[in-house]
Structure formats: C-alpha cells, structure tokens
Amino acid sequence: MASTSNDSLPISIQNINPKVLKCEYAVRGEIVALAQRLQEELLTNPGSRTFKEILYCNIGNPQSLGQQPITFFREVLALCDHPSILERKEVEGLFSEDAIRRASKILKQIPGKATGAYSHSQGIKGLRDAIAEGINARDGFPADPNDIFLTDGASPAVHMMMQLLISSEKDGILCPIPQYPLYSASIALHGGTLVPYYLDEASGWGLEISELNKQLESAKSKGISVRALVVINPGNPTGQVLTEENQEQIVKFCKQEGLVLLADEVYQENIYVPDKKFHSFKKISRTMGYGEKDISLVSFQSVSKGYYGECGKRGGYMEITGFSADVREQIYKVASVNLCSNITGQILASLVMNPPKDGDLIYESYRAERDGILSSLAKRAKTLEAALNSLENVTCNKAEGAMYLFPCIKLPEKAIKAAEAAKTAPDTFYCRQLLNATGIVVVPGSGFGQVPGTWHFRCTILPQEDKIPAVVSRLTDFHKAFMNEYRD
Numbered sequence: 001m002a003s004t005s006n007d008s009l010p011i012s013i014q015n016i017n018p019k020v021l022k023c024e025y026a027v028r029g030e031i032v033a034l035a036q037r038l039q040e041e042l043l044t045n046p047g048s049r050t051f052k053e054i055l056y057c058n059i060g061n062p063q064s065l066g067q068q069p070i071t072f073f074r075e076v077l078a079l080c081d082h083p084s085i086l087e088r089k090e091v092e093g094l095f096s097e098d099a100i101r102r103a104s105k106i107l108k109q110i111p112g113k114a115t116g117a118y119s120h121s122q123g124i125k126g127l128r129d130a131i132a133e134g135i136n137a138r139d140g141f142p143a144d145p146n147d148i149f150l151t152d153g154a155s156p157a158v159h160m161m162m163q164l165l166i167s168s169e170k171d172g173i174l175c176p177i178p179q180y181p182l183y184s185a186s187i188a189l190h191g192g193t194l195v196p197y198y199l200d201e202a203s204g205w206g207l208e209i210s211e212l213n214k215q216l217e218s219a220k221s222k223g224i225s226v227r228a229l230v231v232i233n234p235g236n237p238t239g240q241v242l243t244e245e246n247q248e249q250i251v252k253f254c255k256q257e258g259l260v261l262l263a264d265e266v267y268q269e270n271i272y273v274p275d276k277k278f279h280s281f282k283k284i285s286r287t288m289g290y291g292e293k294d295i296s297l298v299s300f301q302s303v304s305k306g307y308y309g310e311c312g313k314r315g316g317y318m319e320i321t322g323f324s325a326d327v328r329e330q331i332y333k334v335a336s337v338n339l340c341s342n343i344t345g346q347i348l349a350s351l352v353m354n355p356p357k358d359g360d361l362i363y364e365s366y367r368a369e370r371d372g373i374l375s376s377l378a379k380r381a382k383t384l385e386a387a388l389n390s391l392e393n394v395t396c397n398k399a400e401g402a403m404y405l406f407p408c409i410k411l412p413e414k415a416i417k418a419a420e421a422a423k424t425a426p427d428t429f430y431c432r433q434l435l436n437a438t439g440i441v442v443v444p445g446s447g448f449g450q451v452p453g454t455w456h457f458r459c460t461i462l463p464q465e466d467k468i469p470a471v472v473s474r475l476t477d478f479h480k481a482f483m484n485e486y487r488d
Contacts, residue, residue, distance in 0.1 A: 108126075158262070226259060285297060296323055307374050380461045388475075395408050
C-alpha cells in the first residue's frame with residue numbers, strides 16, 4: 001500500500017476549525033495520555049516500574065475504581081432491557097418485587113416497550129413525570145415535565161445552552177475559576193468568551209458578589225455582552241457547598257443584571273459536612289418569590305455522580321425555567337437534531353430522582369447501599385484532606401461536597417525553573433513526576449484555572465477505602481523526595 005504524505009491530505013492542523021484547536025480538556029489531557037502509556041507498559045512488561053497499577057484519581061468515575069452500582073437501579077434496568085424475563089416464573093426469585101413493579105410501569109411508558117427504540121426528543125414523558133415528582137419532593141415547589149430535557153449526561157445539555165447563548169466572541173459567560181473544564185471547552189468550541197470570576201481560596205473557595213460585579217464591568221468595558229453565569233454547587237474541583245444566603249445573593253445578581261443562571265448541580269447528593277445542606281437554585285429563587293417571569297434558570301443533573309456513579313450509562317437532564325415559548329421551541333429544535341438521548345440513561349435519571357421511598361419493601365436495603373457509599377466517601381475525603389495538609393508547602397481546604405480535593409502547592413523556585421526548562425507548567429511538571437514515580441494520576445490546577453502564580457492539582461476521593469492508605473503513603477513519600485530534590 002502506497003504511503004501518503006501529510007502534505008497531500010485535504011485536512012491539516014492548519015485548516016481545521018481554530019475553535020477546536022483552542023478547546024482544551026485537562027481531565028483527559030496530557031497526564032492521562034502518559035498514564036495510559038504506562039498502563040500498557042505494565043501490561044507488556046510487568047515489574048518495569050516500582051508500582052504495580054495506575055491509580056486514576058483524575059476523573060469522577062466511581063465504578064472504574066470499584067464502587068458498586070445500586071442494586072435496585074440495575075435490577076430495573078435489566079428488566080427493562082430484557083422484558084421477556086418478566087414473563088418467566090423464576091423472575092420473583094431473582095428480582096425484588098419493587099424492581100419488578102417499577103420496570104413494568106416504565107415499560108408501559110416506552111414506545112413498543114423497547115429500550116432500543118427512539119423516544120420523544122425531550123425524553124419519555126412518563127420518565128419526565130417521575131423526575132418532575134422528584135424535583136417537587138426535593139424542593140417543595142412544583143416542576144413541569146415539559147421543562148425537562150433528558151440528555152446523555154449533563155455535558156450535552158451544557159453544550160446545548162452554550163450553542164443557544166453564544167453568537168460570537170462578543171458573547172461572554174461568567175465562569176468560576178477554578179472551573180470544570182467542560183465549561184471553558186464548550187465556550188471555546190462555540191466561539192464565545194469565558195469571563196472568569198475567581199473563587200476565594202482563603203475563605204474556603206467563597207463566591208463573592210463584589211468579584212462578580214468587578215468581572216462583569218471589566219467584560220463590558222471590553223465590549224463583551226455577558227449572557228449567563230455558571231455556578232457549580234457543590235463545587236468542582238473545589239468541593240465547597242454554597243450557603244443559602246450566598247445563593248440568594250447570586251439569584252438577585254442574575255435578576256438585576258439580566259443573566260441566565262446556569263446551575264451545575266450534579267453533585268447534589270455528595271455533601272459530607274453536617275452544617276451544610278444542598279439547596280437547588282430553583283428552590284432558592286422560588287422561596288425568594290421569583291417566578292418564571294423573573295429569572296431564566298437552567299439546572300443540570302447527571303446520573304454519573306452522587307452515590308450512583310453511573311458514568312458510562314450517560315444519563316442526565318436539564319430543567320429550563322423562565323424562557324419564552326419561542327425560545328423553548330428553538331431549544332426543542334436543537335434537541336431534535338440529536339433525535340433523543342439513550343433510553344437506559346433516561347430510565348436511570350428517573351430512578352435517581354425518584355428512588356425507593358420509606359415504606360417500599362426494598363427501601364431498607366437501598367438506603368443501606370446509598371448511605372454506605374456516601375459515608376465511605378466522607379471518610380475518604382477526610383483522610384486524604386488530612387494527608388495533603390500534612391505535606392510540606394501544601395494547604396488543602398475541606399471537601400464539603402462533590403468528589404475532589406484541590407490542594408494548593410507552593411513549589412520551590414528550583415522546581416519552577418526545571419518546569420520552564422521542560423517547557424511545561426510547574427503544576428503539570430509536579431503531576432507528571434508524581435505519575436512516573438507512583439502511578440497516581442491527578443490533574444494539574446492549570447487545567448481548571450487558578451489565581452496566577454499559584455499552583456494546584458485536583459485529586460478525586462474515589463479510590464476504595466482499602467486503596468487509600470497506599471495513595472497516602474505513595475504521595476507522601478514522593479512529595480518528600482520531590483521537595484528534597486528541588487529545595488531552594
């Protein structure tokens with residue numbers, strides 16, 4: 001077969017869409033690519049490294065690190081995917097009565113009772129009804145199933161909203177720094193401008209309204225029309241949980257400035273401190289007396305996080321309120337281009353938002369699974385937080401929620417110079433060295449954004465409890481050696 005020179009190919013790095021080149025996604029970036037190469041090396045040449053396995057602490061992917069799925073959810077999915085099992089006499093010995101009942105109800109709502117069929121572009125109506133019931137139970141305010149768009153995880157919903165809001169680089173989106181790179185990537189792909197507002201690390205990653213005002217005015221002075229405010233609560237990568245008072249200030253700010261509030265609430269089940277509770281922005285705005293005509297709000301939820309961690313099933317939704325009928329038609333049109341989200345993800349989203357209740361036969365075993373996962377995550381967060389704070393030149397705020405710690409590391413000047421010589425950011429240099437020495441994969445803070453001159457990394461709290469001591473000892477030993485090598 002004749003080889004083709006790159007010069008003769010019709011597409012090159014010079015003529016692809018520059019927005020694609022601008023887009024970056026650090027969670028699956030260069031450190032992860034190196035980790036995958038090391039994993040191949042360990043498979044083909046066991047014993048070639050001082051460690052036996054790669055520990056992926058880079059991404060919120062719970063089941064890849066050993067978290068077990070919720071039995072009730074998986075039983076319902078199995079029965080929906082293979083409904084003929086319901087007609088077999090042994091079904092009652094294999095599946096719980098509640099799972100059989102729920103699956104039978106869901107199947108009646110699916111066109112042709114087939115999970116392989118397309119659905120309505122917003123998602124199956126009966127499943128949206130169940131989600132609306134769950135939102136109502138959570139918030140104490142009614143939800144309309146017609147406001148709910150089921151998506152393949154929360155990410156496509158974010159892309160859909162960016163597509164709607166951004167016309168050119170003159171359209172800006174206020175985003176927290178540090179932020180989840182989905183937002184910077186999505187804004188870049190759609191050709192908009194990320195308007196950063198910095199969270200205050202000294203006050204536990206606080207969100208100050210004065211900072212929002214400052215960045216909004218700065219953007220306006222550059223001719224940027226700010227369209228929306230992104231708030232991630234609980235925070236990713238920072239793990240803070242907003243107070244009700246702070247949320248009320250944010251809602252007021254969006255109303256006053258005419259901004260769409262994009263509320264990323266995918267970690268709503270992941271709260272680890274007794275003095276904080278999750279409150280949705282929908283509940284906050286309705287409690288303040290703001291209705292559909294007062295504020296435009298988009299709330300994102302996903303089946304990938306919480307205690308369920310069903311990342312690969314790709315389920316999620318957005319609830320849109322405060323949008324006119326003609327704009328909603330355009331959102332529906334964009335959703336229709338993708339036909340529909342996958343049915344398994346849709347079913348899971350309905351189960352997550354409408355799980356077993358007290359009084360159901362399966363409730364006690366479901367609750368034991370849920371609470372066991374959440375209490376273990378809280379314990380792991382505390383252990384890793386203490387370990388990070390014990391390291392020289394490292395400070396780490398408490399993980400109040402979500403699945404991550406985002407420690408600040410003061411790197412010696414010698415290490416910063418070595419990073420410059422290696423033509424890489426200092427925190428990437430540290431993370432690369434950590435991976436090569438220990439097999440632990442974390443994400444450099446520069447991938448999330450940080451105050452210039454500060455360095456961080458994001459580490460998940462997801463390795464199972466029996467793996468945490470190994471993570472702590474490997475990280476501690478590496479850090480001591482690193483600091484000794486590069487000490488000024």
